[in-house]
Amino acid sequence: MALKDSQKKKRGGVSTLQDGLGRLGASLLLLAGQMLLQTVRALLGRFLPARARDLTADCVLITGGGRGIGRALAREFARRGARKIVLWGRTEKCLREAAQEIRAMGTEGHYFICDVANREEVYRQAKAVREKVGDVTILVNNAAVVHGKTLLDSDDHALLKSQHINTLGQFWTTKAFLPRMLELQRGHIVCLNSVLALSAIPGAVDYCTSKSSSFAFMESLTLGLLDCPGVNATTVLPFHTNTEMFQGIRIRFPNLFPPLKPEMVARRTVEAVQRNQAFLLLPWTMHILIFLKSFFPQTALDEIHRFAGSYQCMNTFKGRT
Numbered sequence: 001m002a003l004k005d006s007q008k009k010k011r012g013g014v015s016t017l018q019d020g021l022g023r024l025g026a027s028l029l030l031l032a033g034q035m036l037l038q039t040v041r042a043l044l045g046r047f048l049p050a051r052a053r054d055l056t057a058d059c060v061l062i063t064g065g066g067r068g069i070g071r072a073l074a075r076e077f078a079r080r081g082a083r084k085i086v087l088w089g090r091t092e093k094c095l096r097e098a099a100q101e102i103r104a105m106g107t108e109g110h111y112f113i114c115d116v117a118n119r120e121e122v123y124r125q126a127k128a129v130r131e132k133v134g135d136v137t138i139l140v141n142n143a144a145v146v147h148g149k150t151l152l153d154s155d156d157h158a159l160l161k162s163q164h165i166n167t168l169g170q171f172w173t174t175k176a177f178l179p180r181m182l183e184l185q186r187g188h189i190v191c192l193n194s195v196l197a198l199s200a201i202p203g204a205v206d207y208c209t210s211k212s213s214s215f216a217f218m219e220s221l222t223l224g225l226l227d228c229p230g231v232n233a234t235t236v237l238p239f240h241t242n243t244e245m246f247q248g249i250r251i252r253f254p255n256l257f258p259p260l261k262p263e264m265v266a267r268r269t270v271e272a273v274q275r276n277q278a279f280l281l282l283p284w285t286m287h288i289l290i291f292l293k294s295f296f297p298q299t300a301l302d303e304i305h306r307f308a309g310s311y312q313c314m315n316t317f318k319g320r321t
């Protein structure tokens with residue numbers, strides 16, 4: 001006997017639902033398999049690192065390359081054979097000295113005065129770099145400032161300035177150099193971020209906010225580059241590093257949490273670029289803090305900050321602008 005229309009419709013609906021669930025199940029299984037495969041590859045990569053990217057054809061531009069981590073990065077890129085290095089910053093003296101140091105190492109070194117907070121200047125100097133030096137294939141967004149004050153103690157201009165330099169500056173430099181990298185299908189955007197992007201402290205409200213938004217920018221960029229062959233991104237999140245930036249800061253257990261050396265941060269950063277690692281926390285023990293943050297209640301985390309003294313360490317510090 002022929003099925004009534006309503007029964008046919010019902011059976012048709014059940015089988016569509018079953019098909020849908022079957023497809024979802026297969027997709028989830030595939031996703032789990034891919035995630036497992038990528039995790040195993042990443043773990044194996046730690047012990048059997050992939051072939052390092054050859055830098056001999058690369059032109060590296062480092063913002064804030066005149067001192068601190070930026071200068072150590074310039075030396076490290078030069079040591080590993082980068083073809084050309086371009087340094088940007090606001091202070092000519094240290095840029096000139098850093099460029100001389102690079103040339104003495106046998107690498108073509110250039111410098112340009114450029115305030116990354118000034119959008120027009122960034123676009124103008126990016127054009128000048130292309131004309132005088134050539135295409136930039138590795139951009140290192142390293143320049144940053146910190147005011148080291150609470151929200152209520154900060155003046156509005158200072159709050160805006162750190163967002164303009166630390167976050168928006170990276171928009172302008174990336175907009176200036178990424179299009180040509182995409183055309184060439186060769187490029188790398190690097191961001192010197194901070195562990196404070198993931199675990200903020202009071203007393204540096206401008207800095208932590210700017211680093212968090214810069215981290216979101218880099219996460220978004222990294223995903224956006226998934227389908228762009230030859231162009232990648234690396235975000236480095238170091239702990240306190242021994243440069244002028246946080247000079248004078250006192251932490252409760254300096255032996256337990258010693259500052260990193262800029263040379264070590266630079267070495268690990270360039271290695272991450274050469275091995276195309278997307279995110280790098282330095283030192284690795286910072287993963288523990290981030291892991292604890294994901295499930296401990298805030299009151300328990302407060303105790304960690306009290307123990308480490310991180311909630312009041314900025315009282316000892318004047319800022320670096």
Ligand SMILES: NC(=O)c1ccc[n+]([C@@H]2O[C@H](COP(=O)([O-])OP(=O)(O)OC[C@H]3O[C@@H](n4cnc5c(N)ncnc54)[C@H](OP(=O)(O)O)[C@@H]3O)[C@@H](O)[C@H]2O)c1
Nearest residue numbers: 064068069089090091115116142143144194240241243245
């Ligand atoms: N030191 C740390 O504890 C630490 C920890 C984690 C992450 N980091 C990150 O590492 C990066 C380097 O920091 P650092 O410790 O080397 O600091 P630093 O010694 O104070 O150097 C900062 C660099 O940025 C440049 N800069 C600042 N404002 C600029 C602007 N508007 N335009 C162009 N360049 C500008 C400075 O040069 P001019 O003043 O000549 O312009 C200088 O070369 C920063 O992104 C920082 O947030 C540092």
